[in-house]
Amino acid sequence: MALLIDKPLWQFRGEKWSHLVSDESYDELHDFAKKLGIPRRAFQGDHYDIPERLRDRAIELGAVPTESRELVKRLRKAGLRKKYKN
Template sequence: MAIYVDNVKIKWQGREWCHLVADSLEELHGFARTLGLKRSWFQASASYPHYDVTIEVRQKALRLGAHEGCRSKIISCAKAMKAEQIVLLQQPAPEQFLLFFDNPVYDQS
């Protein structure tokens, strides 16, 4: 498993931005936490799941072990994570949520 960061340098709000992806969503979110990124910054509904990172964060990611990702590697990871995300969204709700809503105390009828 690995983390990848591209070098696209998209200009937005006076800064340059890149994309952070991984071989899996779990690995991506774990590495993002290590970088100090908030989960709310995750681009779940973009054309592919990723985090946008500044050039400065890109450099930190590379120092922490991320790999420079070429376009084909970024796209390959993106497709795999998108498929993983679709599978996760199709899974039933975790049991603790079902138990919560089945509790008579929360019956809204």
């Protein structure tokens, strides 16, 4: 099981952002985000948005760089993907 981070492709407020997820548990994800200094209130239902400037640090701490499609696939397989209403 792993913490996964995709490439920073999403622009918001002048920065690029990555998604950080766990394919094991939300507890693992929350603990890891705390190590990065990301507050729990930043949790987005099944992931954290991570600014590009913190991506290398996340990888140093053990997050695995992963393509976005693979990240979502693994999140779904683990049963941790939030279902959004249309």
